[in-house]
Amino acid sequence: MLQQFGNNSSLSFALDFQHYGELTVSFQQKALTLLATSFLGLIFSAGASAQSGRDYVYVVGSSTVYPFATVVAERFGRSSEFKTPKIESTGSGGGLKLFCDGVGVDYPDVTNSSRAIKQSEVDSCAANGVTEIIEVKIGYDGIVIANAIGAPAMSLSRRDIFLALAKEVPGKADGELVENPYKTWADVNPDLPAARIEVLGPPPTSGTRDAFVELAMEGGCKTVPWIKELKSSDKNKYKAICHTIREDGAFVEAGENDNLIVQKLEANPDAFGIFGFSFLDQNMEKVKGAKVDAVAPTFDAIAEGDYPVSRPLYFYVKKAHVDVIPGLRGYLREFTSERAWGEEGYLSERGLIPMPDEERSEVASAVRELKPLSLASQ
Amino acid sequence: MKTAKTTLEKVEAGLPRRRRKEMAFRAIGVLATAVGVLFLGVFFATLIAEGSSAFRQTFMQIEVELREDVIAPGGELDLVYADFDGLVRTALREQFPDVSGRSDRRQLYRIVSAGAGYQLRDMVEADPDIIGSRQTVWVPAASNVDMLVKGNIDPDIDESLRPISDKQVAWVNTLRDAGKLERRFNKALFTNGDSREPELAGIRGAVMGSALMLVVTIVLSFPIGAAAAIYLEEFAPKSRWSDLIEVNINNLAAVPSIVFGLLGLAVFINWMALPRSAPLVGGLVLTLLTLPVIIIASRAAIQAVPPSIREAALGLGASETQVVFHHVLPLALPGMLTGTIIGMSRALGESAPLLMIGMVAFIVDVPGGFADPATALPVQIYLWADSPERAFAERTSAAIIVLLGFLLLMNLAAVIVRKRMERKW
Numbered sequence: 001m002l003q004q005f006g007n008n009s010s011l012s013f014a015l016d017f018q019h020y021g022e023l024t025v026s027f028q029q030k031a032l033t034l035l036a037t038s039f040l041g042l043i044f045s046a047g048a049s050a051q052s053g054r055d056y057v058y059v060v061g062s063s064t065v066y067p068f069a070t071v072v073a074e075r076f077g078r079s080s081e082f083k084t085p086k087i088e089s090t091g092s093g094g095g096l097k098l099f100c101d102g103v104g105v106d107y108p109d110v111t112n113s114s115r116a117i118k119q120s121e122v123d124s125c126a127a128n129g130v131t132e133i134i135e136v137k138i139g140y141d142g143i144v145i146a147n148a149i150g151a152p153a154m155s156l157s158r159r160d161i162f163l164a165l166a167k168e169v170p171g172k173a174d175g176e177l178v179e180n181p182y183k184t185w186a187d188v189n190p191d192l193p194a195a196r197i198e199v200l201g202p203p204p205t206s207g208t209r210d211a212f213v214e215l216a217m218e219g220g221c222k223t224v225p226w227i228k229e230l231k232s233s234d235k236n237k238y239k240a241i242c243h244t245i246r247e248d249g250a251f252v253e254a255g256e257n258d259n260l261i262v263q264k265l266e267a268n269p270d271a272f273g274i275f276g277f278s279f280l281d282q283n284m285e286k287v288k289g290a291k292v293d294a295v296a297p298t299f300d301a302i303a304e305g306d307y308p309v310s311r312p313l314y315f316y317v318k319k320a321h322v323d324v325i326p327g328l329r330g331y332l333r334e335f336t337s338e339r340a341w342g343e344e345g346y347l348s349e350r351g352l353i354p355m356p357d358e359e360r361s362e363v364a365s366a367v368r369e370l371k372p373l374s375l376a377s378q
Numbered sequence: 379m380k381t382a383k384t385t386l387e388k389v390e391a392g393l394p395r396r397r398r399k400e401m402a403f404r405a406i407g408v409l410a411t412a413v414g415v416l417f418l419g420v421f422f423a424t425l426i427a428e429g430s431s432a433f434r435q436t437f438m439q440i441e442v443e444l445r446e447d448v449i450a451p452g453g454e455l456d457l458v459y460a461d462f463d464g465l466v467r468t469a470l471r472e473q474f475p476d477v478s479g480r481s482d483r484r485q486l487y488r489i490v491s492a493g494a495g496y497q498l499r500d501m502v503e504a505d506p507d508i509i510g511s512r513q514t515v516w517v518p519a520a521s522n523v524d525m526l527v528k529g530n531i532d533p534d535i536d537e538s539l540r541p542i543s544d545k546q547v548a549w550v551n552t553l554r555d556a557g558k559l560e561r562r563f564n565k566a567l568f569t570n571g572d573s574r575e576p577e578l579a580g581i582r583g584a585v586m587g588s589a590l591m592l593v594v595t596i597v598l599s600f601p602i603g604a605a606a607a608i609y610l611e612e613f614a615p616k617s618r619w620s621d622l623i624e625v626n627i628n629n630l631a632a633v634p635s636i637v638f639g640l641l642g643l644a645v646f647i648n649w650m651a652l653p654r655s656a657p658l659v660g661g662l663v664l665t666l667l668t669l670p671v672i673i674i675a676s677r678a679a680i681q682a683v684p685p686s687i688r689e690a691a692l693g694l695g696a697s698e699t700q701v702v703f704h705h706v707l708p709l710a711l712p713g714m715l716t717g718t719i720i721g722m723s724r725a726l727g728e729s730a731p732l733l734m735i736g737m738v739a740f741i742v743d744v745p746g747g748f749a750d751p752a753t754a755l756p757v758q759i760y761l762w763a764d765s766p767e768r769a770f771a772e773r774t775s776a777a778i779i780v781l782l783g784f785l786l787l788m789n790l791a792a793v794i795v796r797k798r799m800e801r802k803w
Contacts, residue, residue, distance in 0.1 A: 056743075056751070067766060070740040071574045077742055078496055081458055084742035086655060086751045089761075106651065149539070257764050259771070282766040285532070285539040344484070346492075351766070 054105040057085035057331050061095025061112030062207050064141060064276055065313050068352050069112050069335075075346070076334040082327030085110075092207045099316060100125035109321040109328050113314045114141070114207035117373070132319035132372040136332070137363055138341055140353040142277035142302040142310040143212050144289040145199075151269035152193055154185075154290035158308060161292070162220025163188045164197050165251055167244040174226045180246045200254040200261050201245075201274035211311040212274055216292070218242040219308060262287055277302060277310075278351025302353045310353070319370055336364040425782075429775025435564035435577055436524040437516040438490065438553055442469040442498065446510045449502060457503055462495035466517070474549060482545065489546055491518040493566075493578040518566070519559070521576040521769035523550055527561065530768065541768070567776060571742045572758065576769035579762070581777050583744040587657055587737070587752030588726060590745060594661020595668060595725050600718050602665075603672030607714070610673070611680040612702050631670035638667045639731030647735060654736035655751040663731045668721035675717020679710040712799035719792040723785050729756035755781050 059069055066089045077084025090098065092113040099111035100121060117135065125133060145161070147154065163169050164182060171178040185192035202209040221242035222228045230238040245251050254261050254273070261273040262283050272290070277297060280289050289297035293308050301307040315335075322328050334340055341347050343354055354360065383391075442465050449460045467487050471477065477486050494517035502509060518524075522542045525531045531540050533547045553559040570580030614620045642663035646652045652659050683706050691701045732738060738757050745752035753761070759781065762774040 063764075066740070067574070073740065074574050074742055075492075079458065087740040088655070088736050089738060089740075106653075258766070259763065279766050282541065282768060284541065285535055349488075 055326050056083040057110065057325055057328050058108045059085050059087040059110040059112065059315075060090045060098050060108045061088075061110075061315065062092040062114040062313070063089045064092075064114040064207055065112035065138070065315065067278060067350055068138065068313070068347050069315070071346060071350055072335045072340055073331065075340070076327070076331050080327065080330050080334075082330055085327070085331055087112075096121045096316070097124075099318070100128055100130055102128045103130055103318060103320045105325070107318075109325050110315050110317050110331070113316065114311065115210060116312075116314060117316060122373070130318060130320075134317040134319055134367065134370055135373045136315050136317065136336065136367055137355065137359075138313050138315060138335065138352065139347070139355050140302055140310050141313055141351075142297050142307055142353065143208060143215070143274060144277055144280045144297040144309075145216075145272050145274055145292065146265065146280055146287040146289045147272045148265045148269045149286055149288050153288065154192070154272075155294060156192075156290050157189075157293050158216050158220035159223045160185075160189050160192065160220070161216045162218075162223075162242070165199060165217065165245050166221070166241070167246045168241060170224050170227065177241065180248070180250075183250075195270045197250045198252070198268070198271045199250065199274065200252045200264055200271055203253045203255065208274070208276060212309065213243045213245070215309045215311065217245070276351070277353070281351040299348075299353060303356075313352070316373075317367075319372055322370060332367055336360075336367050425775050425778055428772055429777075429779045431528050431530075432567065432772040432776035433564050434561045435566065436519040436527045437560050437562050438519045438523075439514060439516050439558040439560075440466065440469040440473065440490070440494070441512060441514050442466060443512045444498070444502065444509050449509050455502075455506060455509075457499055460499070460502075462498040462502075463492075465498060466490060466494045474552075485543055485546055486549065489520050489523050489549055491520050491577045492575050493518050496578075516560070516562070518577040519550075521767060522546075524577060525768055526550060527554075527559070528772075530772075567773070571744045572740060572753070572761070573742060574740075574765075574767075576765075576767050576773060579770070579773060581755065581758055581780060583741055584753050584755045584758035584777075585780075586745050587660070587741075588754045590657035590748055590752060591660040591664055591754060592722055592726060594658055594748065595664040596718070596722060598661070598665040599668045599672055599721065603669050603718070603721075604676055604714055606669075607673045607676030607680060608702060608707065611677050612698070612706065627670050627673055631674060634730070635667055635728050636730040636734065638663050639734030641666065642731060643734045653749050653751075655739055655741070655753075656749045657745060657752045658748040659735050660732055660737055660752070660754065661748075663735060664725040664728060667728065667731065668718075668725050671721040671724065672714070672718050675720070676710070676714040679713025679717065680706060682713060683709045709801060712795055712801075715799075716792045716796050719788055719795065723788040723792075726784060726788070727756055727781070729754065729760055732757055755784070 059073070066087060070087050073085040073087055092115055095111035096113060096117060099108050101107050145156065164185065166180055168177040169180050170176065182188050182197060184194045184196055186194040201212065227238065227241055254264065258275040258279045261275055262279060265271055265273045265287050273287070280287060280297065295301050295307045297307050302310045317332060339345050341352065341354055341360065345354070348354055444465065448465060450456065470486055470490060471483070474486060477483060497515065497517055501515070522531065526533060526542055526547065527550070531542055537544050550559065566578055567580050569582055570578055571583035573579040610620065610623065642659060646659045646662050647654055687705050687709065688701050691705045696704065732754055737753050738761065739751065739753055740761070741751050741753050755777065759774055759777045762770045762777060
């Protein structure tokens with residue numbers, strides 16, 4: 001019709017179209033009404049179906065746990081009669097917020113977290129009716145400080161890390177703070193090379209950043225006696241000193257994409273990057289991890305607890321959802337099975353550092369019994 | 379005697395300067411175009427260089443005995459709990475009988491993909507008669523073997539620096555020399571949903587998710603956008619209110635897309651209680667996003683219809699509604715469709731608003747309906763780009779190539795619609 005119109009003169013077409021139009025007006029109206037009603041129907045039926053039930057496990061939470069949880073979910077989905085769980089990467093804090101919003105099929109069953117749940121989060125959960133939460137510790141993750149494979153090997157102490165990256169560092173006198181004056185690693189510690197301090201790391205929204213600040217920075221910060229004393233007298237000031245990273249360009253926030261950091265390190269041998277152990281594990285021929293307090297970030301050192309910058313990973317489960325959501329119990333069993341999180345399980349191949357045998361069997365039996373978390377206010 | 383310059387002389391005196399200016403301007407233009415083409419060339423070259431290898435995947439041949447006592451113990455077929463991985467391992471041990479010791483065997487098992495067991499299960503499910511027979515099958519090799527064969531892992535560097543051991547390299551070479559290792563077309567990339575095993579990961583789930591979303595978007599945004607444009611252009615009285623609406627629509631077209639995602643989260647998910655991660659909600663959000671684009675393009679198309687057409691129709695006794703639906707709309711339709719297709723291709727490339735409504739998720743099952751959990755093609759690219767496994771790098775580029783292919787097709791459709799249906803006045 002339109003094609004024809006393009007070739008004919010406008011007048012003849014107009015007449016032609018007018019007849020056509022009269023015939024089809026009623027049809028057009030009907031079609032439009034039909035379309036509108038069917039669409040409204042679609043929207044409401046979708047809404048209703050979401051209310052009535054969900055036949056897959058719904059997981060949210062930490063982007064650090066995401067690579068492990070997805071592997072478990074996929075294996076579970078493929079080897080059971082249940083659907084594959086859906087896993088959203090929302091970050092630890094965002095995940096716990098969604099998790100605590102309520103009980104019911106619209107809310108997640110499980111949230112992954114790269115830190116332990118906070119009391120405030122337990123309270124907000126309880127306020128929304130989420131009273132029984134099962135905590136599952138799944139293993140450890142090391143945070144590494146790495147540089148390009150061709151660059152000189154580094155051995156840092158946590159004190160070096162703190163002095164190189166803090167916004168304010170202790171001055172000459174006790175209690176005196178000065179804007180971080182150090183430009184090169186040699187300024188921090190004469191044993192280190194005279195290369196410019198340039199560190200690429202995660203942004204403040206990241207769980208990796210939280211853990212790095214807490215374990216590495218604060219660990220170094222505590223070695224200054226007068227700051228250590230502040231911890232009991234003025235906790236806020238202590239935190240401000242130990243947890244604030246410099247903003248003068250020596251520390252670059254490189255976003256959440258760790259692959260990007262690895263690429264940048266390859267291009268710039270002077271730069272260091274901060275990321276999870278699993279990325280070091282997968283890129284061993286491109287980057288190498290610096291020793292921290294004379295311990296190299298190896299699988300064994302993290303598993304033994306010798307490497308200082310490592311943290312436990314968790315997930316949290318709503319007890320009320322177990323046996324209501326199909327497959328949730330099976331997902332928990334798969335995650336806590338030896339073939340998944342064991343010494344030689346498939347998660348260890350992905351860079352998760354397993355817990356010691358006893359701790360694993362303890363957590364696994366707690367999960368089997370669905371033992372809820374016992375933080376004070378419940 | 380001093381004579382005044384004639385006009386011609388004045389023009390000629392200034393001519394070299396004007397020509398120089400023109401040449402300079404042209405040179406700048408050529409340079410700007412060349413820089414643009416260069417960037418585009420580098421972009422495509424790196425993308426294709428990196429991504430093209432993902433369309434082929436390394437497969438290895440194994441000879442596996444489908445033992446009845448493993449698959450159907452007691453004569454009862456149990457596909458869920460049967461140990462197909464064990465059969466694959468037995469096959470590998472038979473192939474390399476002199477590999478002994480626990481750690482060596484573990485290394486040996488790792489050269490084959492975790493998908494080999496699933497493949498055997500699917501074979502048995504399709505044809506239970508093969509239970510008990512010996513079958514020669516081609517199964518995907520592990521992603522590290524694939525990377526080695528493709529040259530992305532250098533076997534000459536120190537063993538501790540690469541994810542594949544000297545022994546594994548030797549086994550791969552043995553297989554290759556025996557003709558039992560081949561690179562084949564990577565069908566899984568197009569037929570599978572997402573996976574954490576790179577050799578099993580595919581974009582079908584993401585493509586389906588994007589398609590479902592675009593269906594919702596086009597069904598909603600074209601009628602609403604066209605109706606709004608027609609009303610504003612042909613019927614609405616020109617007043618302060620219609621000016622205000624016009625300014626707002628133009629502003630909406632420039633609002634960052636994440637804002638629409640936040641709106642979608644608040645209205646569709648929190649208030650209307652629609653499911654998270656569903657293509658329905660994604661489509662609704664993308665509708666909000668494309669509406670201003672479609673309204674603006676449609677209004678421009680309607681404005682381009684010459685007033686003489688309207689006047690002639692009115693002169694022949696047509697009502698205003700008849701003028702619009704019988705004369706103006708058919709003439710403006712090509713322009714409106716072009717605008718819609720451009721809007722759709724923008725919607726296809728969006729990932730930011732989908733972040734807010736839970737579509738950035740690991741979803742293995744291919745969505746079958748508007749309320750199923752789904753992800754979209756740009757989101758899949760984002761998720762793969764963030765994966766630690768090496769083999770995902772080339773798959774990320776491959777997925778980008780596919781996305782660009784779709785965008786190219788849609789823009790081509792827009793050009794064809796315009797070329798074939800548009801009328802010049």
